[in-house]
Amino acid sequence: MAIRTIEVDDEVFAFLQQHCEPLVDTPNDVLRRLLLSGGSEEPQEKTVPTRKRLLRRPGALLPLINAGLLAPGDVLRHKQPRRGMVHEVTVTPRGWLKLADGRSFSTPSRALAEQTGTTINGWTYVHVPSGKQLYVLRHQVERS
Known part of the structure; x- marks a missing residue:
């Protein structure tokens, strides 16, 4: 070629x-x-x-899915109170984060940066079903 x-x-x-x-x-x-x-x-x-x-490699959330802390279809939310904005993504079966417009990202930070227009730690997304931030869930997996 x-x-x-x-x-x-x-x-x-x-x-x-x-x-x-x-x-x-x-x-x-x-x-x-x-x-x-x-x-x-x-x-x-x-x-x-x-x-x-x-x-394509699995997304960063796959270990959390495998540990039973997240499930495909779960919603993650990030609030920006000063801007009055709420950003949501959906967890895919391969551990990616899918935006409402259909774009998918392998890491929380990349997905949140796309939504907010600025570099931001995406591990601060809140897992709506449990009310816990992703970084808390990630630490649970790391400790086990």
């Missing part, structure tokens, strides 16, 4: 960054997924998965 070099402007590069999984996807992976496989962004969620989706 030949490797070609292309140049993209800042706006296109920012678009690629918004649709990639950091330290996993290359720009080529993002373009291939968006242009050649129907534009879907949901890893492990399609009924006919592509090879790339099968190779």
